[in-house]
Amino acid sequence: xxxxxxxxxxxxxxxxxxxxxxxxxxxxxxxxxxxxxxxxxxxxxxxxxxxxxxxxxxxxxxxxxxxxxxxxxxxxxxxxxxxxxxxxxxxxxxxx
Numbered sequence: 001x002x003x004x005x006x007x008x009x010x011x012x013x014x015x016x017x018x019x020x021x022x023x024x025x026x027x028x029x030x031x032x033x034x035x036x037x038x039x040x041x042x043x044x045x046x047x048x049x050x051x052x053x054x055x056x057x058x059x060x061x062x063x064x065x066x067x068x069x070x071x072x073x074x075x076x077x078x079x080x081x082x083x084x085x086x087x088x089x090x091x092x093x094x095x096x
Contacts, residue, residue, distance in 0.1 A: 014091050015088045021089075022089050025083050030074040036069060037069025039065075042061060045062070
């Protein structure tokens with residue numbers, strides 16, 4: 001459930017019919033931040049270890065960055081996006 005209602009940001013209305021469903025918005029956001037998190041953590045690994053870098057170590061850092069960034073952003077989208085409020089999920093994400 002979105003935190004928007006508890007924080008007072010929600011007016012409880014339905015989104016427009018052309019809005020992206022919550023599940024698609026979460027999937028797209030997580031996909032983008034998977035790539036960005038992997039690249040970002042790979043750069044941090046290169047900066048941290050310098051010449052002592054190994055391929056398994058850099059791949060491990062990139063994988064951890066990709067997983068952590070994608071799950072974090074998907075959670076934040078789920079909590080704060082108006083498309084993910086309960087009435088909008090019921091209207092647009094449920095199969096008819």
